[in-house]
Amino acid sequence: MQDINSFNAREIREAFRGGTLSQPTPGLAPGYVQANLVILPQSDAFDFLLFCTRNPKPCPILDVTEVGDWEPRQVAPGADLRTDVPLYRVWKSGTLVDEVTDIRDLWQEDFVGFLLGCSFSFEAVMLAAGLPVRHIEEGKNVPMYQTTIPCQSAGRFSGNMVVSMRPLTPKQAIQAVEVTGRFAKAHGAPLHFGNPEVLGIRNINSPDFGEAVTIRENEIPVFWACGVTPQLAIMKSQPGLAITHAPGYMFITDVRDEELTFS
Amino acid sequence: MQDINSFNAREIREAFRGGTLSQPTPGLAPGYVQANLVILPQSDAFDFLLFCTRNPKPCPILDVTEVGDWEPRQVAPGADLRTDVPLYRVWKSGTLVDEVTDIRDLWQEDFVGFLLGCSFSFEAVMLAAGLPVRHIEEGKNVPMYQTTIPCQSAGRFSGNMVVSMRPLTPKQAIQAVEVTGRFAKAHGAPLHFGNPEVLGIRNINSPDFGEAVTIRENEIPVFWACGVTPQLAIMKSQPGLAITHAPGYMFITDVRDEELTFS
Numbered sequence: 001m002q003d004i005n006s007f008n009a010r011e012i013r014e015a016f017r018g019g020t021l022s023q024p025t026p027g028l029a030p031g032y033v034q035a036n037l038v039i040l041p042q043s044d045a046f047d048f049l050l051f052c053t054r055n056p057k058p059c060p061i062l063d064v065t066e067v068g069d070w071e072p073r074q075v076a077p078g079a080d081l082r083t084d085v086p087l088y089r090v091w092k093s094g095t096l097v098d099e100v101t102d103i104r105d106l107w108q109e110d111f112v113g114f115l116l117g118c119s120f121s122f123e124a125v126m127l128a129a130g131l132p133v134r135h136i137e138e139g140k141n142v143p144m145y146q147t148t149i150p151c152q153s154a155g156r157f158s159g160n161m162v163v164s165m166r167p168l169t170p171k172q173a174i175q176a177v178e179v180t181g182r183f184a185k186a187h188g189a190p191l192h193f194g195n196p197e198v199l200g201i202r203n204i205n206s207p208d209f210g211e212a213v214t215i216r217e218n219e220i221p222v223f224w225a226c227g228v229t230p231q232l233a234i235m236k237s238q239p240g241l242a243i244t245h246a247p248g249y250m251f252i253t254d255v256r257d258e259e260l261t262f263s
Numbered sequence: 264m265q266d267i268n269s270f271n272a273r274e275i276r277e278a279f280r281g282g283t284l285s286q287p288t289p290g291l292a293p294g295y296v297q298a299n300l301v302i303l304p305q306s307d308a309f310d311f312l313l314f315c316t317r318n319p320k321p322c323p324i325l326d327v328t329e330v331g332d333w334e335p336r337q338v339a340p341g342a343d344l345r346t347d348v349p350l351y352r353v354w355k356s357g358t359l360v361d362e363v364t365d366i367r368d369l370w371q372e373d374f375v376g377f378l379l380g381c382s383f384s385f386e387a388v389m390l391a392a393g394l395p396v397r398h399i400e401e402g403k404n405v406p407m408y409q410t411t412i413p414c415q416s417a418g419r420f421s422g423n424m425v426v427s428m429r430p431l432t433p434k435q436a437i438q439a440v441e442v443t444g445r446f447a448k449a450h451g452a453p454l455h456f457g458n459p460e461v462l463g464i465r466n467i468n469s470p471d472f473g474e475a476v477t478i479r480e481n482e483i484p485v486f487w488a489c490g491v492t493p494q495l496a497i498m499k500s501q502p503g504l505a506i507t508h509a510p511g512y513m514f515i516t517d518v519r520d521e522e523l524t525f526s
Contacts, residue, residue, distance in 0.1 A: 042309070045309055046305070046308055046309040046312065049309065049312050049313065049316065050312065050327055050329075053312065053316070053324055053327055054327070054337065057526075061316055064313055064316055064317070066313075066417070066418065067418070074317065074415065152337065154329070155329065155330070180526075181525075181526040182526070183526070184447065184526040188526030189525070189526045262444075262451075262452070263320075263443075263444040263445070263446070263447040263451030263452045
């Protein structure tokens with residue numbers, strides 16, 4: 001079998017679709033935008049689209065499918081949202097009830113698929129600009145924290161912001177604002193730096209998701225809005241049925257990272 | 264009565280709300296973002312929000328109200344979409360049936376209001392950067408053209424792109440791309456420059472809306488996506504009922520132009 005590391009986005013989706021492969025997507029198809037997935041019935045779709053529109057930093061919209069359509073025609077023509085994600089999570093009334101590699105059996109005529117930007121895109125560009133990304137250096141998952149900052153609610157959807165953190169020197173933080181600010185569709189510029197308590201984070205060494213990373217003497221924690229925010233909103237808002245990707249098992253689009261910077 | 268030219272955004276909205284004043288808004292409350300307005304019943308709201316999401320250049324979303332709520336809480340807390348626009352248009356099945364200065368009698372419990380960015384914001388910044396805006400120099404309305412470029416359709420909404428045109432030298436055009444590219448929520452960077460036929464425009468001196476302007480020897484026409492696009496989509500897609508602003512009679516928000524450049 002050919003090495004998956006040489007595959008482009010479409011080839012990786014097809015490998016996942018075949019069902020022989022299921023693995024986390026960080027590092028796969030470098031340069032291609034990876035996306036968070038949320039699938040909801042039409043009855044909840046307007047509220048959720050409005051939630052994303054009102055909270056573009058945690059929920060930057062890359063593509064939304066037509067009612068009943070599993071093909072994300074803007075970012076991956078020919079792809080199939082029912083099969084092309086390596087691992088799905090099924091939520092009933094806000095509770096995780098199953099993890100599956102294929103949702104063809106669960107698909108409904110009234111489903112709408114939402115693909116939302118993720119921080120992998122700007123991390124690649126940070127690294128290319130010579131900025132450190134500590135959790136990659138340390139071979140860990142990015143540290144993520146629940147905050148006490150509420151999102152703008154929309155219809156039935158509400159919840160607090162989740163943030164990811166990367167330690168940087170002040171000079172690096174300034175450069176990171178410039179670099180990531182160009183990627184509005186991948187969470188954009190940071191939300192905050194410095195004192196974690198401003199966000200309601202009590203212990204920076206004890207993240208709610210992912211793993212703690214080293215913060216050096218001359219560094220401050222820098223916080224970005226995080227794509228886990230919509231999953232938390234789904235847990236809190238308890239729509240009857242929702243399907244998402246499993247954390248780290250993203251949908252890989254045909255869009256190149258740099259395309260996200262166009263106005 | 265106090266001079267309206269000294270009013271801030273809120274004061275102007277209140278003057279319109281009182282019903283004693285109805286005038287076009289260009290030039291009013293300089294520095295404040297002006298917005299296109301579309302109001303639709305909830306049954307068409309998801310399709311229209313998706314249409315805007317898929318066509319962010321002609322339809323950049325500034326705010327969307329909750330079902331039944333006339334207050335645009337994100338961009339103008341305390342404002343009233345039923346009264347604060349100086350002139351409204353009422354559309355039935357895609358046909359213009361009335362122009363009114365107040366829609367309190369027409370308001371329905373299922374209405375959703377959409378405020379979309381407009382080019383006034385980037386024109387102010389172009390002028391500040393020393394770039395010419397010909398229709399302002401010549402005291403005219405901006406020339407606008409229907410194109411043969413289809414928007415991405417969404418549910419019941421489809422239509423071709425409408426563009427506005429400003430003549431610039433190549434050097435100015437490059438600077439204008441940089442300046443306006445920062446204003447993704449006010450149509451962003453141009454779509455095209457040069458040969459109008461690429462967009463299906465037969466006669467640059469005969470715009471479909473607004474007025475023709477002088478294009479000098481050393482200049483090329485530069486084309487931006489235009490906020491008339493959603494009105495054309497409404498005419499073509501014929502939702503049962505829609506209310507919009509009348510061209511040039513915009514909703515004035517509390518947002519400052521420069522705020523639109525944040526990621």
